[in-house]
Amino acid sequence: MKAAAFAYARATSVVNALELLAVHGDKAKVLSGGQSLMPAMNLRLLSPDVVIDICDLAELRGIVVKGNVLVIGALTRHVDLQRSADVATYAPLLRDAIVHVAHPAIRNRGTIGGSLAHADPASELPACMVTLDATIVVRGPGGERRIAATEFFKGIYETALSPDELLVAVELPIAPAGSTCFFQEFARRHGDYAIVGLAAQAVVKDGTFANLRLGFFAVGDRPLLAAVAGKLIDVFVTPASLAEAAAALVEELDPHEDQQGSPAMRRHLAKVLLLRCVAALLARPELDTGAAG
Amino acid sequence: MIAPMSVSLLVNGEPVDAFVLPRLNLADFLRENLKLTGTHVGCEHGVCGACTVRISGEIVRSCLTLAVQTQGASVETIEGLSDSGEIADLQAAFRERNALQCGYCTPGMLMTAQDLLKQSPTPDREAIREHLSGNYCRCTGYQAIIDAVEATAKARAGRSS
Numbered sequence: 001m002k003a004a005a006f007a008y009a010r011a012t013s014v015v016n017a018l019e020l021l022a023v024h025g026d027k028a029k030v031l032s033g034g035q036s037l038m039p040a041m042n043l044r045l046l047s048p049d050v051v052i053d054i055c056d057l058a059e060l061r062g063i064v065v066k067g068n069v070l071v072i073g074a075l076t077r078h079v080d081l082q083r084s085a086d087v088a089t090y091a092p093l094l095r096d097a098i099v100h101v102a103h104p105a106i107r108n109r110g111t112i113g114g115s116l117a118h119a120d121p122a123s124e125l126p127a128c129m130v131t132l133d134a135t136i137v138v139r140g141p142g143g144e145r146r147i148a149a150t151e152f153f154k155g156i157y158e159t160a161l162s163p164d165e166l167l168v169a170v171e172l173p174i175a176p177a178g179s180t181c182f183f184q185e186f187a188r189r190h191g192d193y194a195i196v197g198l199a200a201q202a203v204v205k206d207g208t209f210a211n212l213r214l215g216f217f218a219v220g221d222r223p224l225l226a227a228v229a230g231k232l233i234d235v236f237v238t239p240a241s242l243a244e245a246a247a248a249l250v251e252e253l254d255p256h257e258d259q260q261g262s263p264a265m266r267r268h269l270a271k272v273l274l275l276r277c278v279a280a281l282l283a284r285p286e287l288d289t290g291a292a293g
Numbered sequence: 294m295i296a297p298m299s300v301s302l303l304v305n306g307e308p309v310d311a312f313v314l315p316r317l318n319l320a321d322f323l324r325e326n327l328k329l330t331g332t333h334v335g336c337e338h339g340v341c342g343a344c345t346v347r348i349s350g351e352i353v354r355s356c357l358t359l360a361v362q363t364q365g366a367s368v369e370t371i372e373g374l375s376d377s378g379e380i381a382d383l384q385a386a387f388r389e390r391n392a393l394q395c396g397y398c399t400p401g402m403l404m405t406a407q408d409l410l411k412q413s414p415t416p417d418r419e420a421i422r423e424h425l426s427g428n429y430c431r432c433t434g435y436q437a438i439i440d441a442v443e444a445t446a447k448a449r450a451g452r453s454s
Contacts, residue, residue, distance in 0.1 A: 001337060002318070003316045004316065005295050005315075005316050006295070006316060007315060008298065034359070035339060038338075038356075038359075039357065042337045042338050042356065042357075051315065099423075102339075103427025104352060104405070104409075105342065105354050105408075106339060106354060106357075108351040109358070190422075190423055190426040191427055
């Protein structure tokens with residue numbers, strides 16, 4: 001289908017974009033790369049009166065290291081993340097995840113800010129933000145707000161952003177020395193939305209987890225930072241304790257039913273990913289028992 | 294009423310000036326306004342890849358790009374790549390190996406395959422599959438397409454060494 005009619009405004013600055021948002025409020029949608037917004041408009045899931053194109057706002061583009069923080073501008077494209085040496089060094093989880101975000105032609109236009117503001121629960125980047133304890137920086141008429149990623153995602157396509165606010169950047173704590181990461185997802189086709197996925201980062205010392213963050217996605221209405229990770233920190237993981245953690249994970253998840261899978265299938269796949277993840281991060285392949293049963 | 298907006302861009306190297314409604318996507322602009330019907334419209338939500346074109350040298354989905362967003366841009370379509378001879382060998386390889394049947398996906402496949410070969414001169418079959426993962430073909434089962442891209446990569450590598 002084609003998008004319904006809308007008026008188009010090209011913002012000339014962040015201030016101008018905020019002025020346009022103040023005028024049009026929730027009748028407007030912000031267009032960055034358009035790789036989530038345009039499908040939704042073509043499918044008539046969204047019919048904004050006004051589209052505010054922020055593609056000219058060069059100040060929202062780019063990746064810089066500031067002290068212990070990697071700052072990524074909202075308009076930074078997926079392909080820019082993929083090619084960035086700073087991302088590979090300081091946020092290797094994001095480097096591993098980005099190749100699973102759609103396909104080359106979409107990564108050439110899709111932006112990190114657009115993906116996060118869209119907040120599809122089956123998409124990769126929101127889960128990475130939660131796992132990496134990112135801060136989402138937004139600007140509105142009252143100035144700047146800084147929102148923890150764990151507080152930012154509120155539901156399917158719902159975030160803490162107000163209609164008069166613009167997502168301008170994300171800040172990622174630089175991955176601690178000695179940290180390792182794991183990213184895997186199940187999808188019908190490489191690059192499609194996940195059926196279930198896991199973005200994890202850990203610090204392993206002497207064969208045990210000194211820290212472990214497990215961000216599951218496509219298992220509920222928003223990315224889930226699994227509390228079950230706490231059961232695996234500072235203990236020697238055995239097949240029995242891991243099976244216990246997997247059982248607790250199943251209780252923690254509230255997956256949805258859709259064309260791609262039932263809640264039971266999603267719970268099973270989440271367990272499979274947990275076992276793979278722990279086995280990989282601890283470099284103990286025998287722990288990956290395949291989540292049978 | 295929403296008024297048409299002016300847009301000026303390059304299409305296959307030639308300047309184009311037009312007035313378009315904001316809702317018009319680039320695929321429809323190319324097909325309906327410029328009669329460049331090599332760019333195909335499949336799913337219209339970014340899944341099938343039939344509408345793939347190049348903007349500023351990078352492949353994009355023309356169904357997910359508004360014509361008004363291409364102000365000042367350089368757009369290249371399958372007609373441009375074909376007429377310039379840039380992909381003549383790739384097209385020949387597709388023909389030789391029956392890498393197309395109905396041909397609906399072929400322009401997008403060629404655009405995407407050429408994009409890969411520009412970035413990575415000797416990709417293995419896995420890399421070819423991954424790069425083409427965003428392009429659906431409902432006829433060939435993909436094997437012949439992978440064969441054609443792999444053969445073209447090898448032939449080009451042989452010529453340049």
